[in-house]
């Protein structure tokens with residue numbers, strides 16, 4: 001399949017389906033046509049072109065990444081005093097109950113099933129901070145993650161590059177999926193579905209044999225080129241920060257004056273219009289530029305479960321904890337077929353495909369610690 005024919009628009013609301021099963025495709029479906037070159041195109045600024053980003057909804061999406069409280073109340077249909085945030089939050093929790101409050105129900109369902117833990121990183125294990133390079137997890141959180149990984153298969157699925165998220169987490173006992181699941185690494189002995197051809201055999205930084213799954217590997221030169229172009233065209237916008245995640249790239253505007261958000265949107269729009277095989281998605285004060293392939297965090301969850309021999313939903317209870325729009329794809333996978341629990345981390349009401357909620361990273365840590373305590377007590381009882 002030649003991805004150049006997939007879509008002429010650089011911006012898609014949803015990925016274009018490639019109509020292949022998770023493990024059934026051949027790597028060639030992700031290949032670009034031979035001889036494709038990616039000339040470095042640095043667009044000239046075009047005065048009066050802001051209508052582009054206004055008419056295509058980019059600015060609306062950027063502004064709604066941190067919606068004012070009144071807007072959120074309307075979204076969830078709650079009719080309460082707008083400044084009474086606690087009451088509003090507790091009303092919202094009727095639909096998305098606290099995973100801490102329903103902890104006993106979760107472990108009752110997990111009885112005799114194998115729990116598998118999937119964790120987002122930013123906003124889930126670490127607080128959201130102004131400088132993405134300083135989004136560190138606490139010592140307590142690292143201990144909690146290490147604890148769950150001792151008893152349950154545990155994977156981190158982040159929008160960051162795999163190397164970067166490993167550097168921030170620093171635990172060798174986890175599975176890591178970077179770039180929204182487009183860069184997955186297993187140790188060689190952990191990979192059950194070794195019979196398909198999409199793995200690359202490699203070695204990790206400790207020299208251990210690993211298998212890599214990288215469905216967007218052919219996009220690496222294109223992403224690098226777009227990253228460099230975005231750095232160039234945004235260099236005069238104070239606070240703009242471009243991050244290269246190898247298989248995708250991020251434009252952070254958290255520290256950009258909101259008067260300059262239209263300019264950021266226009267710069268990204270002008271760059272992407274020359275790359276029909278890339279698309280844009282919106283995160284929390286960040287624009288994500290990603291390849292147009294049918295792959296997301298939900299697909300990564302299914303792939304990890306299948307590759308680890310844990311896809312039988314009668315025996316396995318997956319739990320996915322995340323805070324961002326990109327985590328909704330994983331929540332959706334777990335909701336469909338009632339396979340497990342999606343847990344949204346949010347301190348404000350918002351619509352989600354998750355079943356449950358946690359308010360912040362402190363509650364995430366408490367939930368992970370509760371799982372460890374429950375496991376240790378139930379193992380002691382069975383001894």
Ligand SMILES: [Mg+2]
Pocket residue numbers: 120121122123124322323324
């Ligand atoms: Mg996040």
